[in-house]
Amino acid sequence: MRIAVFVKQVPDPSGAGRLDPATNLLVREGVEVVLDPGDAYGIEAALQLAEASQGEVVVISMGGERALEVVRKAMAMGAGSGLHVFDQRLGGSDALATARVLAAAVSRVAPDLVVAGTESTDGYTGTVPAAVAELLGWPSLTFAKHLELSGGTVRVQRQTPAGHDLVEADLPAVVTVTGGINEPRYPTLKGIMGAKSRPLEQLSIEDLGLDAAGLSPQQRVVAVAPAPQRQAGRVVEDDGSAARLIADYLAELKVI
Amino acid sequence: MGLCFDLTDEQEAIRQTCGEFADQVVAPRAAEFDRNQEFPYSVVAQMGELGLFGLPYPTAVGGAGADFVSYLLALEEISRADAALGITLEAGVSLGIAPIFHFGSEQQRERYLPELCSGRGLWAFGLTEPEAGSDAAGTATKAVREGGEYVIDGTKSFITNAGTEISRGVTITAVTGNSGGRPQISAIMVEKGTPGYRQAPPYRKLGWHASDTRELSFDSCRVPIANLVGREGGGFGQFLKVLEGGRIAIAALSVGVAQACLDASLGYSQRRRQFGRTLSRFQATQMKLADMATQIELSRLMVWRAGLLVDQGQPAGRFAAMAKLQASETATWCANQAVQIHGGAGFMEDLPVARYYRDVKINEIGEGTSEIQRLVIASHLLGFKGSVSSLLEGPGTA
Numbered sequence: 001m002r003i004a005v006f007v008k009q010v011p012d013p014s015g016a017g018r019l020d021p022a023t024n025l026l027v028r029e030g031v032e033v034v035l036d037p038g039d040a041y042g043i044e045a046a047l048q049l050a051e052a053s054q055g056e057v058v059v060i061s062m063g064g065e066r067a068l069e070v071v072r073k074a075m076a077m078g079a080g081s082g083l084h085v086f087d088q089r090l091g092g093s094d095a096l097a098t099a100r101v102l103a104a105a106v107s108r109v110a111p112d113l114v115v116a117g118t119e120s121t122d123g124y125t126g127t128v129p130a131a132v133a134e135l136l137g138w139p140s141l142t143f144a145k146h147l148e149l150s151g152g153t154v155r156v157q158r159q160t161p162a163g164h165d166l167v168e169a170d171l172p173a174v175v176t177v178t179g180g181i182n183e184p185r186y187p188t189l190k191g192i193m194g195a196k197s198r199p200l201e202q203l204s205i206e207d208l209g210l211d212a213a214g215l216s217p218q219q220r221v222v223a224v225a226p227a228p229q230r231q232a233g234r235v236v237e238d239d240g241s242a243a244r245l246i247a248d249y250l251a252e253l254k255v256i
Numbered sequence: 257m258g259l260c261f262d263l264t265d266e267q268e269a270i271r272q273t274c275g276e277f278a279d280q281v282v283a284p285r286a287a288e289f290d291r292n293q294e295f296p297y298s299v300v301a302q303m304g305e306l307g308l309f310g311l312p313y314p315t316a317v318g319g320a321g322a323d324f325v326s327y328l329l330a331l332e333e334i335s336r337a338d339a340a341l342g343i344t345l346e347a348g349v350s351l352g353i354a355p356i357f358h359f360g361s362e363q364q365r366e367r368y369l370p371e372l373c374s375g376r377g378l379w380a381f382g383l384t385e386p387e388a389g390s391d392a393a394g395t396a397t398k399a400v401r402e403g404g405e406y407v408i409d410g411t412k413s414f415i416t417n418a419g420t421e422i423s424r425g426v427t428i429t430a431v432t433g434n435s436g437g438r439p440q441i442s443a444i445m446v447e448k449g450t451p452g453y454r455q456a457p458p459y460r461k462l463g464w465h466a467s468d469t470r471e472l473s474f475d476s477c478r479v480p481i482a483n484l485v486g487r488e489g490g491g492f493g494q495f496l497k498v499l500e501g502g503r504i505a506i507a508a509l510s511v512g513v514a515q516a517c518l519d520a521s522l523g524y525s526q527r528r529r530q531f532g533r534t535l536s537r538f539q540a541t542q543m544k545l546a547d548m549a550t551q552i553e554l555s556r557l558m559v560w561r562a563g564l565l566v567d568q569g570q571p572a573g574r575f576a577a578m579a580k581l582q583a584s585e586t587a588t589w590c591a592n593q594a595v596q597i598h599g600g601a602g603f604m605e606d607l608p609v610a611r612y613y614r615d616v617k618i619n620e621i622g623e624g625t626s627e628i629q630r631l632v633i634a635s636h637l638l639g640f641k642g643s644v645s646s647l648l649e650g651p652g653t654a
Contacts, residue, residue: 069269076269186277189307189330190320192269 304375
């Protein structure tokens with residue numbers, strides 16, 4: 001069983017992000033960068049599946065030169081090898097171009113399963129994993145809060161507002177996992193020391209057999225506006241009818 | 257290559273991982289463990305899984321295979337969150353494992369190191385006695401050979417990590433004979449549970465409340481001759497070597513506490529307002545913050561310098577003494593400044609600076625007092641090569 005896991009290096013979400021006024025894109029140079037916190041769940045899920053099946057985990061990341069750090073971090077957590085797509089021409093890629101690159105990387109790795117976080121903490125499109133599945137012609141299973149493999153199928157509990165759906169698909173497939181699916185482990189210090197001796201490929205657009213011309217961004221962020229201020233809540237004075245008012249309010253929201 | 261202050265990728269990753277672990281796992285519970293005077297078994301177990309106890313030892317003996325500088329970086333990060341856990345780690349790695357790793361027989365290494373490097377077991381080191389502290393030559397504990405055994409009698413004071421549920425034993429120094437009128441000191445391993453081995457209840461301490469510190473006594477305690485570490489009479493040289501690494505480690509621990517004092521002071525001084533402005537807008541505060549940062553940076557550089565010498569296999573005694581002296585006195589000074597910046601709130605146990613203030617003083621005492629560090633440094637300057645006893649008593653012109 002070979003499991004590929006997508007990881008991304010993002011500006012530290014606990015810091016104040018800055019936008020480049022010319023492109024409306026997040027500034028990625030000269031800021032603290034970290035492994036996307038959502039990706040830690042994907043790495044942990046992949047490691048658990050691999051450990052249960054004596055399989056291996058391959059880390060895949062597209063990103064700048066420093067993104068190598070997050071590939072190494074995932075390898076220090078236990079992944080056996082890594083693939084880092086690093087090409088200056090990919091700076092500022094949109095979701096579709098990213099998906100094309102990642103799909104090509106997946107084809108090269110030829111895993112039985114791809115695991116990814118639900119969405120990245122910086123771009124938040126949440127479309128890349130599904131787009132990769134579409135490009136590969138594989139099933140896409142999203143929002144998994146539980147994940148298991150049996151034989152040639154993957155079965156997930158897909159989180160919904162009401163609870164979860166049970167979804168099953170044949171392998172190979174792409175699965176995105178939610179935060180809370182597991183408790184991600186820390187990289188072990190022995191793992192950090194051993195990560196350098198494990199295989200890590202660094203590939204360019206051409207190495208993946210792609211054409212740079214087909215990867216230029218097709219979407220542009222035309223404007224960015226601050227989120228509206230949250231409105232003050234409704235205050236209910238309890239004169240004995242509060243319970244009914246609250247119930248009516250919840251019914252109005254279709255919560256009950 | 258000449259001077260370079262860049263950490264390697266591995267060192268940086270180890271520092272980052274230990275920093276996250278310290279912030280997320282250790283820091284949130286440090287006050288609770290301190291208040292309850294409770295040895296934090298669950299956190300120590302997690303530290304073991306992370307690989308901290310075997311960090312600077314080769315994978316062949318169960319370690320992580322990192323260098324000594326990496327261990328110092330880890331120690332600074334853990335101690336920044338909790339100095340009591342810092343000393344538990346330091347005593348485990350530098351005092352418990354180091355003598356066995358450096359001087360133990362193949363059998364001793366195979367028997368003990370894998371468990372100790374995993375953090376599932378702790379080993380202690382017993383040097384100090386009621387009548388022998390800085391003057392280690394005054395050791396009164398005796399180990400007399402009888403047949404295939406040593407019979408040990410004596411008392412050891414202030415021993416870290418000997419009395420926990422995961423403590424496995426202690427390496428003690430004891431007089432095994434005389435050589436030219438001088439006591440011959442040897443290092444001998446005693447497993448916990450050996451008849452005649454007794455541990456007192458934990459001391460009541462000013463700080464380091466979550467670490468285990470006890471007096472141990474040995475009453476006709478018999479251990480096999482094979483428990484001797486290295487050669488008979490080699491104990492003095494061994495513990496000088498052990499303390500060389502230990503002093504750098506205590507210096508790293510001190511830098512961690514000092515950094516915690518600065519971080520807390522930076523945060524508080526930018527929140528607390530008096531006279532219509534934050535404390536950070538007063539020059540009186542700014543001078544303190546700047547001096548703290550400068551002394552901490554200086555201390556950290558000295559820790560790295562001494563650690564690098566160890567990694568290069570060079571004698572580090574003088575630099576170890578300097579690093580410990582500088583870093584421990586800096587940490588005490590920083591804790592004092594931090595409490596002052598916090599004012600009345602700094603005297604209350606609701607904020608961590610009160611704990612830093614209580615925890616920090618011991619760094620100027622343990623593993624060689626500041627006075628002993630100065631004597632060690634002076635002995636190097638005056639041609640006595642680090643030997644305090646030669647400096648004080650030996651022939652020479654000093």
